[in-house]
Amino acid sequence: MLVKELSTGNTNGYVKVRVIREWEVKNAESSHVMFKNYILVDEEGTQIQATPLQSSLIKLFTTKLVLGKVHMISNYNVTHAANKYRSVPGEYLIKFHRNIGGKLIKTTGLQTTDKDKKIVDLLLENERDDTIKIKLWEDQAREFLQLEHEYRKANVFVIVTSTSPKLVQGEPVLWSTYSTKFYFNIDHPDLVELRGNCKLDENLIPEIVQTLDTQKNDATEKIEKVKIEKLFDAQLPPGESFIKFTTEATVVGVDPSKKWYYTGCSKCNKGFKDSQICSKCKEITTPIPLFRVTVEVRDSNSQTTFVLFEKHVHKLINVSAQHILTNDKNVNTYVVPAVLNNILGKTCVFKLILDKGNTEKKYENYTVTDVQEIAVQDSNVAASEIVTIHEISHQEGEPTTSQGQNKRKLEEKYLEDGLPVSKETCEIATKLEKAATNNTANTDTGDQNKRQKTQH
Secondary structure (H helix, E strand, O other): OOHHHOOOEEEOOOEEEEEEEEEEEEOOOOOOEEEEEEEEEOOOOOEEEEEEEEHHHHHHHHOOOOOOOEEEEOOEEEEEOOOOOOOOOOOEEEEEOEEEEEEEEEEEOOEEOOOOOEEEEEEEEOOOOOEEEEEEEHHHHHHHHOOHHHHOOOOOEEEEEEEEEEEEOOEEEEEOOOOOOEEEOOOOHHHHHHHHHOOOOOOOOOEEEOOOOOOOOOOOOOOOEOOHHHHHOOOOOOOOOOEEEEEEEEEEEEOOOOOOEEEEEOOOOOEOOOOOEOOOOOOEOOEEEEEEEEEEEEOOOOEEEEEEEHHHHHHHHOOOHHHHHHHOOOOOOOOOOHHHHHHOOOEEEEEEEEOHHHHOOOOOOEEEEEEEEOOOOOOOOOHHHOOOHHHHOOOOOOOOHHHHHHHHHHHHHHHHOOOOOOHHHHHHHHHHHHHHHHHHHHHHOOOOOOOOHHHO
16 A cells, blocks of 8 residues: 555555654653654655654554664554644654553443543553553443443453553553454454463453542542632742642623633544644544633632633533534624523632642633532622623723723733734723722722732
């Protein structure tokens, strides 16, 4: 097979190529090799890039793909190359996959990730008791569970095809791809040899566990609960790039000057640009609209802005951004749907992550990583203090000095971020600030030492 005959999808046909270039991508801080890339050429002189080869497979492929040598390769996936920064001309690139075989010793049931994706984790073992974790996503996870009759027995040996190696929090993990399949206890030479080298136990059935994660989960992770005012002066711990907090607050407004959704990967929610390939998954996925809603929140002392993403908004109002855009023809990027008013008045415990932008540059718009609505009988925020989307545009009056200062800070932030600044955008934001400040003044009169949002 020639390079010009390749098309997208999983390919088991052999293609004859010579390796004419290779290079490694290293972490700038640690010099750790993260990826290795190859340029291949066929007998007609057509070049194609093979990328990316993750660190967990570099050692294996370095002995098999030798610079200057001719190879017959198979078991790879052909995907669309990025529109920008292509190493060689051509529409496609080759992504190496790996078939893995082993003794199945543990599996989880169907789990739901923080981004509302369905997964099943497997743990395989070889004759030396080395283990590797495989993460099955979405359709592959469901397909595996339907094969329970195949793996709920003693001494199960399985081949999992077309996996993609990842390095997750320093741990090598194999992820399923759209082409992943499962073969149990077949007479494949590698499985036959492995079975002969492993200790067999007729009483040892693969264990079903709740999770295979070795990292701390939210239940054991201790996160400080703070008032909003403490967020303004938060500092990163030495050597850390982020810090986590939780805070209890009530949603009192939605910022109409910010886009309320973005286009992201349907698998991992990573934002899409101008390529059909997700920069995180490294696969062709379907781009979908996802929530990114900037909300005004308040506790008993202070007010600020949080950013809620798809899973958080869906949890609070049980509707997706995609559903809204499909069924409401009157909304667009900057026309906020009225259904988001249903968030207002909800009191929640927000889990936040702050980075250098928040702690050093004092940007607000704190990123929410989880939200739990709580029942509040006597809310600290009066009903009149909740400003709905449509009411904001009707607030009247000139901005005070502090609001004018806050408007300038908004303009400076937009300019620093390289975003366009319009008079209308700043006026809308200023009106939002004025509504919040007037209400804050009613509840905080006489307390000059408490920090307000407009004074950060």
